[in-house]
Amino acid sequence: MAKKSAINRNEMVKKLVAQYASKREALKAIAVDESLPLEERFDARLKLAKLPRNSAPNRIRNRCEITGRPRAFYRKLKMSRIALRELGNQGQVPGLTKSSW
Numbered sequence: 001m002a003k004k005s006a007i008n009r010n011e012m013v014k015k016l017v018a019q020y021a022s023k024r025e026a027l028k029a030i031a032v033d034e035s036l037p038l039e040e041r042f043d044a045r046l047k048l049a050k051l052p053r054n055s056a057p058n059r060i061r062n063r064c065e066i067t068g069r070p071r072a073f074y075r076k077l078k079m080s081r082i083a084l085r086e087l088g089n090q091g092q093v094p095g096l097t098k099s100s101w
Helices: 004-032 038-050 081-089
Strands: none
Touching: 004 038
C-alpha cells in the first residue's frame, strides 16, 4: 500500500490539471500561433510559466486504484500487476486464469 500522502498529492494534482486545463490550452494556442506578433506570443509564454507547476498534465502519476502502487501499472485495467494477480487468484477478473505448466 502506498503512502496516503503520495496518493492525496496525486489527487490534488489531478484537480489542478482539471481546473487550469482550459486556460493552459488557450495560452499554448497563442504561444504557438505564428501569425501573432512575437511580443504577444512571448507574453503568453510568460503567463503559462506563472501557472502552478502541478497544473501541468504530465505531473499526474498513474497509480493503482486498489493499492496506490505507482509502478507496474496496467493502463487498461487501472491497477498494478500485484493487485491484478491477487484479484485473478480470487477469480474476480473474468477471463483471467492462473497459469500452470
